[in-house]
Amino acid sequence: MSFVFTPPPVVAVPVVGQTERFPVRRIYCVGRNYEEHAKEMGFTGREPPFFFLKPTDALVVAEAGKTAVIPYPSLTSNLHHEIELVVAIGRGGRNIRAEDATHHIFGYAVGLDMTRRDLQTEMKKLGRPWCIGKGYDQSAPIGPITPVSQAGDIGQAAIWLQVNGTDRQRSNVSMLIWNIAETIEHLSRAWELQPGDLIYTGTPAGVSAVVKGDLMTGCVDGLSLITIKVA
Structure with missing residues (x-):
């Protein structure tokens, strides 16, 4: 097969303990999935989960x-x-039941959903899509993927972010409104999941602005630390 121009390389993420990398197909993101974050964004209660997507070339x-x-x-x-x-999906499926969801997970990683908040807020007011605020270039940093067998009890893991050494976000994965299995169940009703899909599961309270020169360090206990500098 020939092409009119050279196609871009496959976007892939390193895997802890392996030379093979995880090829990425799609990036799904869950909105307002920690109660305290939902409150700081002006919402309350356990609303039905909702999703948005980022392009694969948003990954850093x-x-x-x-x-x-x-x-x-x-x-x-x-x-x-x-x-x-x-969450990195290793086995696809449609209408996956929550009780079967773990069988579809390859591993876990730490990621950042970087957001142009002013643009997102403007789009919300106008009733327009958020793409310009969420799906822009290099808006989805990610660290190495840890296979499930090495990740420990991820459902009870602490999650935190520091900026220049000072705490900004600190919570626990157990505080997810829709847990990992429930998220996969809901997501697979809307799209057929495939190997290579990534699911950004939501952020806890404490989101705030960064500026040029800031250094962000984040982790989920049991997974590889992620360190990102804003240039």
Whole structure:
């Protein structure tokens, strides 16, 4: 097969303890999935889960032990960090039951859903899609994927983010409104999941702005730390 131009390379994420990398197909994100974050965004209660997508080329891979660099994006003066547990799907399916969801998970990683908050807020007011606020270039940093067998009890893991060494976000994965299995169940009703899909599961309270020169360090206990500098 020939092409009119050279196709882009496959986007892939390193896997802890393996030379093979995890090829990425789609990036799904869950909105307002921690109660305290929902409250700080002006919402309360356990609303039905909702999802948005980011393009695969939004990924910025932070290799283990290294600092990845992201540019401060254009068109915004209010860039927010959102630390998240990322679920990597290794086995696809449609209408997956929550009790079967763990059989579809390859592993877990730490990710950031970077958000041009001012643009997102403007789109919300106008009733328009959020893509310009959420799905822009280099808006989805991610660390190495830890296989399920090495990740420990991820459902009870602490999740946190520091900016320049000071706590910004700190919570526990157990505080998810819709837990990992329930999220996969709901998501697989709307889309057929496939190997290579990533699910950013939501962020806890404490989202706030970063500026050029800031250093973000985040982790989910049991997974590889992620370190990102805003250039």
